[in-house]
Amino acid sequence: MLTLTAAQWNGWLALYLWPFVRILAFVMVAPPFSDSQIPARIKVGLAVVLTLVIAPTLAPPPAIEVGSPAGIWITMIQVMVGVALGFCVRVVFAAIGAAGELISIQMGLGFATLFDSAQTESNMVIGRFLTLTALTAFMAADGHLLLLATLHDVFTTFPVAPGLIEAGGWLERGKAGLLIFSFGLRLALPVIGILLVVNLALAVLSRATAQLNPFAIGLSATLLAGLVLLALVFVSLAPLLTEAVQHSLEIGARALRSASPAE
Template sequence: MFSVTYAQLNGWLTAFLWPLTRILALIATAPVFGNTSLSVRVKVGLGAFITLIVAPTLPAMPQVTVFSANGVWIIVNQFLIGAALGLTMQVVFATIAATGELIGLNMGLSFASLFDPSLGETTDVMSRYFNAIATLAFLSLDGHLQVIAALIETFRSVPISANVLNAAGWKMLAEWGSSIFAGGLLLALPVVAAILISNLALGILNRAAPQIGVFQIGLPLTLLVGMLLVQFMLPNMIPFFSHLFDGGIEELGRVAAAFR
């Protein structure tokens, strides 16, 4: 007759539940994985599948009962680690979205907003455009596989028993988040500078020949200049996105190391 002791059941639960919590937290917060277009069943199934593969290779788990105070605290720590790692990669896509917002604002498209289901709010149309390109580039460059590989590596650098409440990783994550504006401005700088020059030229033209009607041709001209420059940027945009993705993966490893 097959029988299972409480110690064996607790060992199986700890070997599966604690890694699953970290993996699901990352899936819920990371770009692409956390998109609301993916159903909860798909996310849970993906997390369970990854856990089943990873769990046998992990170091020995702490000898703690799953539903004891210490066991629940370990679950909380695993959730915090996974969420922090997912937000680290989310900063990269926030940088790209900020680029679209800056370009759209200078092109006069700030009034053209669409509802973004992934964020649950309205976003600038250029931000949606840049985000779509970034998502396709992320998938084509196997960024999703690199994120999963980096997550699995964190189980060795940050053990299950780690207490991350006072870890330096949170400060590093906040500093990494401060790069959103700088990175977005760097990518949008060519378009912003060109549109600024065209606006200055229109201002000079308005002073020299007021009868031309600069206000009638200003918005169409700004849109035309902006769209042409975005078109010219596309060949160099994917390498820049690849650089951002690589930096995000590296930062993910540094944040995880700071949680030790």
């Protein structure tokens, strides 16, 4: 009769449990998997499938019992690593949403808001539209495959072990937020600049022509100019978004690479 020892059971459990915890944390945080409209059972099922595919290709886990204090500590570290990687992706889409809200204000649509189920708050309609367009373009450009490939590579960069990220790694990840939000500003700055010129031209025109109603013409002119500029932004949105996500994930991988095992 086939008999299994407690060490064998623990080895099999550790082989799948710790990668599953990291993958599930990543899926719960990183767009587009983290959308609140996706049922939790689907997210857990996706994490299970990915774990079954990725776990057999990884190095053997450390010989530590899963239920021991060291095993619980490793589990907490996997949660932190998964959340950190997911945050790398989420901050890019947050920057795009912020750029859309700036554009919405300049277009005169700051009053138009709707409820964002992903952020559980009301956002301006242009910001939400730009975020949805970015998600669609990201998926069409196989961005989800980039996320999964990076998730697999990080298991090599930062294997399952009782190690923490050094302070320098967290500092580098914090500085990366400035670079990512500069991407959002770069995306919105041309539209904001041109709309500012349009508003200034309308102000001069209404000052020179007393009969001109700036409220009747100004809103239509800025709205039309904003829609035309948004159409131009959408042309270059997909490559810029893919570049920003890849750059953010590379920074996150470098931060994890600076980890030192703490036995």
